[in-house]
Amino acid sequence: MSLDALVRVRRGVMTVEVPLAVDDGRVVAVLGPNGAGKTTALHALAGLVPLDGGHVRVDGATWAGDGVHRAPEDRAVGLLAADHLLFPHLGALANVAFGPRSRGVDRRSAERRAREELDALGVGDLAGRRPSALSHGQAQRVALARALATDPRLLLLDEPLSALDPATRPHVRAGLAARLRAYAGMTVVVTHDPLDALTLADHLVFVEDGRVVQEGSPAEVVQRPRDPYVAQVVGLNLLAGVGSGTGAGDAVTTALGPVVTRDGGADRDAWVAFAPSAVALYDERPHGSTRNVWSATVGSVELVGQSARVRLLVGAAQTPLVAEVTAGSVAGLRLQAGTRLWAGVKASEVTSYPR
Numbered sequence: 001m002s003l004d005a006l007v008r009v010r011r012g013v014m015t016v017e018v019p020l021a022v023d024d025g026r027v028v029a030v031l032g033p034n035g036a037g038k039t040t041a042l043h044a045l046a047g048l049v050p051l052d053g054g055h056v057r058v059d060g061a062t063w064a065g066d067g068v069h070r071a072p073e074d075r076a077v078g079l080l081a082a083d084h085l086l087f088p089h090l091g092a093l094a095n096v097a098f099g100p101r102s103r104g105v106d107r108r109s110a111e112r113r114a115r116e117e118l119d120a121l122g123v124g125d126l127a128g129r130r131p132s133a134l135s136h137g138q139a140q141r142v143a144l145a146r147a148l149a150t151d152p153r154l155l156l157l158d159e160p161l162s163a164l165d166p167a168t169r170p171h172v173r174a175g176l177a178a179r180l181r182a183y184a185g186m187t188v189v190v191t192h193d194p195l196d197a198l199t200l201a202d203h204l205v206f207v208e209d210g211r212v213v214q215e216g217s218p219a220e221v222v223q224r225p226r227d228p229y230v231a232q233v234v235g236l237n238l239l240a241g242v243g244s245g246t247g248a249g250d251a252v253t254t255a256l257g258p259v260v261t262r263d264g265g266a267d268r269d270a271w272v273a274f275a276p277s278a279v280a281l282y283d284e285r286p287h288g289s290t291r292n293v294w295s296a297t298v299g300s301v302e303l304v305g306q307s308a309r310v311r312l313l314v315g316a317a318q319t320p321l322v323a324e325v326t327a328g329s330v331a332g333l334r335l336q337a338g339t340r341l342w343a344g345v346k347a348s349e350v351t352s353y354p355r
């Protein structure tokens with residue numbers, strides 16, 4: 001049993017066109033920058049936005065498309081938004097029981113189901129509290145319980161953790177991940193946050209300007225980004241390049257000139273990727289085993305704990321790269337915006353793969 005959807009919705013000059021397939025018990029994350037069309041796609045699955053084309057089919061039944069448009073209440077959907085919108089005048093239990101009640105379940109059964117769901121999310125002891133007496137994290141768990149208490153086939157989460165403060169977020173994320181592992185239905189989660197996606201989802205779909213630019217398992221995407229936005233999300237430097245195409249060359253020609261990689265340069269059109277931590281910085285041109293060396297200018301330096309993210313503009317084309325170095329190197333090299341230096345990456349740290 002599964003979700004099979006092709007969401008096509010016109011939004012002004014942009015058309016959102018996103019295929020989505022989810023199997024039972026699986027979690028798909030949709031990622032993308034602001035305005036990419038993520039919420040539009042989610043709302044189309046929920047029935048809040050009509051399709052301009054495509055289809056939404058669940059377990060073989062058509063929810064939308066082919067002249068059909070089921071109303072949201074006629075879809076077995078649970079929707080959770082960043083702002084929980086619990087009923088302020090009802091306690092947590094009554095808020096959660098509202099879902100099954102509104103679908104015709106008798107009061108006693110609805111409350112039993114609500115209590116079960118609150119317990120499963122670790123907030124059973126808050127059953128009698130009104131939303132105003134709940135922390136953000138607690139309220140979001142109650143809202144998740146409300147989305148799940150109708151036993152939806154399809155759970156839709158729209159930035160479920162984005163309104164939480166950084167101290168609360170990891171706890172709610174862990175609770176959500178545990179609950180999703182036990183949930184038998186299908187989940188689509190929209191998020192900006194790569195950590196949410198990597199910890200919650202089995203499959204990632206990246207959307208930009210309404211279109212899918214890359215999808216795959218978290219491991220695939222992290223190792224082999226195929227789009228600058230995806231590379232930025234997973235924290236890798238990515239360059240488009242051209243290899244020899246003969247299997248003989250060992251360098252890929254990029255905006256930085258030839259880059260020597262550990263995979264050779266056999267592919268005609270190739271991506272070249274390396275981690276910021278693989279970029280070493282020097283105040284004089286290094287001599288030695290480092291095969292890839294470029295002149296660079298520091299754009300900015302951001303200290304995060306014991307390490308620093310250094311944005312660089314590299315080579316004649318001023319190509320942006322990110323280096324991650326120790327706080328000690330920042331002091332030793334006196335790194336600041338405008339500092340001119342050398343950046344080096346060992347060939348063994350650089351991967352290349354077909355574009």
Ligand SMILES: Nc1ncnc2c1ncn2[C@@H]1O[C@H](COP(=O)(O)OP(=O)(O)OP(=O)(O)O)[C@@H](O)[C@H]1O
Binds near residue numbers: 011014032033035039
């Ligand atoms: N009701 C609407 N009518 C027309 N255009 C809309 C409507 N809602 C959103 N849009 C536009 O559609 C595009 C996609 O918006 P959407 O909210 O789906 O993006 P998103 O990826 O969820 O972005 P964000 O991360 O900022 O929430 C945007 O350009 C937005 O301005």
